[in-house]
Amino acid sequence: MNIRALAAKAIFSVLEQGVSLSVALPKQQQQLQNGKDKALLAELCYGLMRHLPQIDKCVSDCLSKPFKGKQRIVHQLLLVGCYQLYFTRIPEHAAISETAEACRQLKFDGLVKVVNGVLRNIQRNKTELSTANPVLEFNTPSWIIKRLQQAYPDTWQQVIEQSHQRPPMWLRNNQKVQSRDSYLQLLQQIEISASKGDNSNAILLEKPVDVMQLPNFEQGSVSVQDAAAQWAAELLAPQDGELILDACAAPGGKTCHILESANTDVVAVDFDEKRLERVSENLERLALTAKVIHGDAADIPSWWNGEKFDRILLDAPCSATGVIRRHPDIKWLRKEADITELAKLQQKIVDHCWQWLKPGGTLIYATCSILPQENTEQVEAFLARTDDAELLTIDQQADKSAIGWQILPGQSQMDGFYYARLQKQK
Ligand SMILES: C[S@@+](CC[C@H](N)C(=O)[O-])C[C@H]1O[C@@H](n2cnc3c(N)ncnc32)[C@H](O)[C@@H]1O
Known part of the structure; x- marks a missing residue:
């Protein structure tokens, strides 16, 4: 399966059907074998959700009329295409051709040319994404911005900025199995860099890893928890x-x-x-x-x-x-x-x-x-x-x-x- 087509399906479930990404994404990831492909699919979906208003404006500005009904998934596919052009290192020609191919896989052969054309247009005229209003500037709905401004008059921008960061991976050492220091040693032995958090069993990984790489994860030595x-x-x-x-x-x-x-x-x-x-x-x-x-x-x-x-x-x-x-x-x-x-x-x-x-x-x-x-x-x-x-x-x-x-x-x-x-x- 084409990764962009799967991303469009996951995004369609979230935006059109109100399904959470933590449910919609694994369903599409199941169709992929390779871990790297699964990671790219996740990156496209999560990244797009972070920058949705800006990407959506960029795509919508290129369309003469919006897609409706079943064709909405082509809109979501264009969002995935546009996100790649702005936020990934995927070569632009590959991003465009893979996204156009995804349109075929989604059985909208008649719209392949439109997808190609819109993405080429975005590529040619690529400028800074719009920050014309607060929703675009902060990629956050106005009601959330308003409530954060009220609650945190001095720091609301920082709160929003932090909410856009990629979160670190935290572990909880299982104190019934070993001490946190012992588990840190196990991590060190396999060159996973980690440090202690303020609470008694928290371990902060320098970089996220697949849980299967964690020593004795299956045996319950450790759990993933912020x-x-x-x-x-x-x-x-x-x-x-x-x-x-x-x-x-x-x-x-x-x-x-x-x-x-x-x-x-x-x-x-x-x-x-x-x-x-x-x-x-x-x-x-x-x-x-x-x-x-x-x-x-x-x-x-x-x-x-x-x-x-x-x-x-x-x-x-x-x-x-x-x-x-x-x-x-x-x-x-x-x-x-x-x-x-x-x-x-x-x-x-x-x-x-x-x-x-x-x-x-x-x-x-x-x-x-x-x-x-x-x-x-x-x-x-x-x-x-x-x-x-x-x-x-x-x-x-x-x-x-x-x-x-x-x-x-x-x-x-x-x-x-x-x-x-x-x-x-x-
Ligand atoms: C924040 S989550 C809990 C996370 C959980 N404590 C953990 O650490 O894994 C809130 C949970 O409340 C549950 N919930 C909502 N209304 C409830 C109710 N009336 N009675 C019991 N559980 C409820 C939801 O199904 C959801 O799983």
Whole structure:
């Protein structure tokens, strides 16, 4: 299969059907055997998602009338073609001829000439991509720009810039198997350069690698997880013998981390049955056990008649605006109205989970969002309506008077994340 045709199909799924790239891309990658081809396909899709408005304007300006209906995929193919001309080192003639060939493979033989013509036109008249308005300049929807300007009046441009960087690869050492120093030595032996992160098991790779190159990955010595996400289990601080609820658990990165940190009973719940399968797969690779339950975190009695929990991790469903550097399609899939809906859902889940926390217990409220409505404002409102809740400071918070710890994308090379540590009075 032609890589550009597969890229156009993946982009079509995202932009026309609202499918996330992390679902759409692997489906197309399956059609390729070679690792390098798979990497190029990923680069075309991710890169295009980062620069979509500029590339889209460049292509649209060359079309006398827009493609409609089924032909929309030819528009997406042109985006892939244009992206190659601006952002890759692929020789321009190869980029154009491969993209035109992709048009044939997509069974739009009649449009091959148009694709060829548009791309040649772009090649001939190549100038700087437009920065005529903020959406083009920052390759970000205006509602996100506006909200970031409000939340971070001095640093919003930096936040957006960081959200466009290619993220580093972080590992989580499995402390049940070996010490972080021992694993760093294993990496050193095979000349993978790495360093320690601030949290106790985080390892930062100098360059991303295929997980299969990582020593004993299959045996569970290590997992891939951003350092920001690794704070969840550390702040939760599970103790041996405790009963822990991971209320929104799938795909299970944090569930596994909790189990690696202490000998606890973990109940891992998620609403999404398909994503829940990943929790079981992750537990299996790491030889860990949890009670994995398909259920609603806002209706615990419907799936649980046991005791209350010593600690609860609520890694709430959120806008994921903190992880745009890893999932640039979020910018185009998320809509402004989603934020209010998500905030309502978060409120419902946190209020309900609180009822299931033992007196003296800790609840960690976490999101991978950088929007105050889902974070500080959410927790502030929770504290105002919950008499027996106390906010505990987090050592890592620069501003100790802030409500929770907001990590911004790129800070100490981490994803954007938010944590609040809440304790129930005895
Ligand atoms: C941020 S993700 C969780 C990531 C996970 N904690 C990890 O580290 O791998 C949020 C999850 O909340 C789940 N979710 C959304 N609404 C839910 C609900 N009412 N009850 C339980 N899970 C829910 C989603 O299916 C999604 O898997």
